[in-house]
Amino acid sequence: MGTEKVVCPECSSINAVEMEKIGDIVECSQCKGDLNHPFALEVSDNQCSKHIRENDIAVLVDFYSTTCGPCMAMYEDYEDAALGFGISVRFLKINADKHQIVAKEYGVSGLPTIIAFKGGKEVNRISRQLSQVELTVWAHSLILPS
Numbered sequence: 001m002g003t004e005k006v007v008c009p010e011c012s013s014i015n016a017v018e019m020e021k022i023g024d025i026v027e028c029s030q031c032k033g034d035l036n037h038p039f040a041l042e043v044s045d046n047q048c049s050k051h052i053r054e055n056d057i058a059v060l061v062d063f064y065s066t067t068c069g070p071c072m073a074m075y076e077d078y079e080d081a082a083l084g085f086g087i088s089v090r091f092l093k094i095n096a097d098k099h100q101i102v103a104k105e106y107g108v109s110g111l112p113t114i115i116a117f118k119g120g121k122e123v124n125r126i127s128r129q130l131s132q133v134e135l136t137v138w139a140h141s142l143i144l145p146s
């Protein structure tokens with residue numbers, strides 16, 4: 001394993017991380033924030049694009065709306081699923097009512113839509129409410145060597 005690029009969840013700067021360090025506290029070289037940040041991250045269009053394009057680690061993006069019932073029903077499950085991953089998979093969520101640029105770019109129509117990215121490319125997507133178990137299994141599948 002070599003180094004992989006990881007976008008800081010706090011300041012969005014790009015870090016080169018030796019992935020052997022997974023499990024340790026991994027500090028951002030800029031802001032000293034924890035790159036292991038095991039929480040779903042609320043992002044804007046700009047942050048979302050940067051995470052998708054610049055991360056070598058897998059990225060999940062939950063496109064949601066606060067007026068969408070299934071989106072809100074999945075909210076806690078998405079948060080809970082993120083807790084198990086830290087630096088290995090970045091869980092993002094973006095309010096598609098407020099931030100429409102990334103949603104348009106990837107042709108998101110129905111909500112919720114969750115898209116998985118690796119190396120800046122879409123891997124797959126699911127457009128329905130998922131359980132915590134389904135999200136966890138999916139995220140695990142993204143860590144396996146491709």
Ligand SMILES: [Zn+2]
Pocket residue numbers: 008009010011012013028029030031032033
């Ligand atoms: Zn940082």
